[in-house]
Amino acid sequence: MASAESRAAPTALPDTASLRQRFRGRLLTEPADLEPFLVDWRRRYFGRAIAVAMPDSTDEVAAVVRWCAEHRVAVVPQGGNTGMSGAATPDDSGRSLVLSLARLKGVRAVDTVNNSITVEAGCTLAEVRAAAGSAGRLFPLSLPSEGSCTIGGNLATNAGGVAVLRYGNARELCLGLEVVTADGEIWHGLRGLRKDNTGYDLRDLFVGSEGTLGVITAATLKLYPQPAAQITAMAAVDDPHAALRLLELAQSAVGSSLTAFELMSDLCIELVTKHFPDHRRPFAQPAPYYVLLEISDSESEQHANATFEALMERAHEAGVARDTVVATSGAQSRALWALRELVSEAQALTGKNIKHDISVPISSIGDFVERTNAQLEQRFPGIRMVVFGHLGDGNLHYNVSPPADRCDREHEAEFLGLQPAINRVTHDAVVAFEGSISAEHGLGQLRRDESARYKSQVEMALMRRVKQALDPLGIMNPGKVLPPG
Numbered sequence: 001m002a003s004a005e006s007r008a009a010p011t012a013l014p015d016t017a018s019l020r021q022r023f024r025g026r027l028l029t030e031p032a033d034l035e036p037f038l039v040d041w042r043r044r045y046f047g048r049a050i051a052v053a054m055p056d057s058t059d060e061v062a063a064v065v066r067w068c069a070e071h072r073v074a075v076v077p078q079g080g081n082t083g084m085s086g087a088a089t090p091d092d093s094g095r096s097l098v099l100s101l102a103r104l105k106g107v108r109a110v111d112t113v114n115n116s117i118t119v120e121a122g123c124t125l126a127e128v129r130a131a132a133g134s135a136g137r138l139f140p141l142s143l144p145s146e147g148s149c150t151i152g153g154n155l156a157t158n159a160g161g162v163a164v165l166r167y168g169n170a171r172e173l174c175l176g177l178e179v180v181t182a183d184g185e186i187w188h189g190l191r192g193l194r195k196d197n198t199g200y201d202l203r204d205l206f207v208g209s210e211g212t213l214g215v216i217t218a219a220t221l222k223l224y225p226q227p228a229a230q231i232t233a234m235a236a237v238d239d240p241h242a243a244l245r246l247l248e249l250a251q252s253a254v255g256s257s258l259t260a261f262e263l264m265s266d267l268c269i270e271l272v273t274k275h276f277p278d279h280r281r282p283f284a285q286p287a288p289y290y291v292l293l294e295i296s297d298s299e300s301e302q303h304a305n306a307t308f309e310a311l312m313e314r315a316h317e318a319g320v321a322r323d324t325v326v327a328t329s330g331a332q333s334r335a336l337w338a339l340r341e342l343v344s345e346a347q348a349l350t351g352k353n354i355k356h357d358i359s360v361p362i363s364s365i366g367d368f369v370e371r372t373n374a375q376l377e378q379r380f381p382g383i384r385m386v387v388f389g390h391l392g393d394g395n396l397h398y399n400v401s402p403p404a405d406r407c408d409r410e411h412e413a414e415f416l417g418l419q420p421a422i423n424r425v426t427h428d429a430v431v432a433f434e435g436s437i438s439a440e441h442g443l444g445q446l447r448r449d450e451s452a453r454y455k456s457q458v459e460m461a462l463m464r465r466v467k468q469a470l471d472p473l474g475i476m477n478p479g480k481v482l483p484p485g
């Protein structure tokens with residue numbers, strides 16, 4: 001039997017005249033207009049497309065998908081195009097249509113009793129957070145890319161970010177969805193319910209499916225009370241083992257008030273302060289690693305300070321922190337966060353690098369970093385490990401940069417040639433530690449084949465059956481998540 005992926009049989013390119021007529025001004029076909037939609041944020045993947053459709057309502061999204069189904073044209077949903085796995089970039093066949101959700105910008109409802117908000121897929125994450133803030137509530141999903149990424153993309157990738165420790169990832173924040181299915185029907189699943197056991201959870205199928213099962217057009221999301229006070233601090237530590245001991249102490253001292261616990265190696269700070277000279281090192285003496293932690297207190301500033309001081313006292317007594325700095329103003333807090341949030345951009349400015357977005361059980365992170373660093377540094381002398389991420393969730397961006405004297409374009413191809421071997425060492429280690437090779441960035445094109453290599457045949461077969469059932473023509477973002485055939 002032909003697989004869903006292979007059923008979009010190639011035929012002559014369809015005439016887009018009927019689409020152009022209906023979507024006048026909202027269908028881009030000029031090469032210069034298409035360009036920004038055909039390359040991913042990291043500039044690793046370049047594709048081609050017959051057009052970019054920018055519908056501004058759910059009905060219009062459904063009409064575009066119906067046209068694509070009729071003409072067997074692949075649909076590539078795109079939000080803010082900030083994804084790290086090439087999942088929003090079409091292939092180079094030129095037979096895809098990029099479906100940009102950027103014009104679906106409505107905030108449909110805010111319910112401060114149900115603590116929920118219903119927004120359309122093209123709202124940026126920052127816009128959703130601002131809308132919640134205007135109603136005196138917190139929407140806690142928070143990513144460095146929140147000014148550009150969309151809530152539709154966040155849900156389609158099940159984004160994580162810096163507050164998962166306390167509030168969970170995008171999946172856990174989603175109560176309901178509105179989705180345009182692969183045949184252009186609309187599933188009205190915008191339920192604001194905390195409890196709903198009425199059969200298979202369709203919402204959870206679409207969350208994290210990277211546009212391969214349907215198009216998310218709107219979502220109902222959980223809101224939380226705004227914290228009364230927040231404390232941001234940074235601790236200098238010897239290694240990830242010490243950071244883990246600090247995490248354990250913090251969790252026992254402040255419980256669920258601990259909202260962020262981020263790790264960074266010294267090289268991260270070096271790159272940020274080099275490429276963004278307005279930002280300064282937080283400590284006079286460098287340390288091998290730093291932890292950025294945030295406490296959100298529901299009582300008062302005074303209570304937050306007392307809790308935090310007690311924690312720091314215990315950390316110094318236990319010898320887990322070499323030194324600490326505490327932000328005493330909003331500006332200082334933002335400056336500490338900037339050191340963390342600019343790492344990806346600083347690394348990109350340094351040149352091409354090899355990224356890994358891995359998770360292992362939290363307790364194994366110290367051993368994972370120690371052993372895998374040693375293996376990689378022995379096999380690829382001179383490479384530099386740029387290790388940072390959400391330690392409190394067991395998730396690290398475990399990135400590899402070329403040796404300092406080989407960051408130039410001349411050596412780029414040589415370094416990227418090492419990618420398969422570096423990935424293999426890293427991901428074999430992840431699997432040996434019972435971890436995941438994609439913790440929050442999804443599979444897209446980047447991790448698709450590696451994931452298939454590590455998953456069992458049973459898991460792959462189940463995933464293929466889901467794809468076949470929801471997208472029998474194989475038109476939804478083909479070539480992403482599942483290998484063709």
Ligand SMILES: Cc1cc2nc3c(=O)[nH]c(=O)nc-3n(C[C@H](O)[C@H](O)[C@H](O)COP(=O)(O)OP(=O)(O)OC[C@H]3O[C@@H](n4cnc5c(N)ncnc54)[C@H](O)[C@@H]3O)c2cc1C
Nearest residue numbers: 079080081082083087150152153154156159160210211216
């Ligand atoms: C500087 C920087 C920092 C980042 N930090 C984090 C981080 O901390 N945590 C994290 O998880 N990610 C992070 N990311 C990655 C990225 O921002 C997230 O994956 C984000 O969720 C993608 O949203 P987007 O709107 O840009 O989606 P896109 O990149 O446009 O698309 C991503 C995927 O979702 C699909 N998609 C998009 N919209 C829809 C829709 N409406 N319906 C169905 N499918 C859709 C696309 O087809 C594609 O498969 C970071 C990225 C950058 C550039």
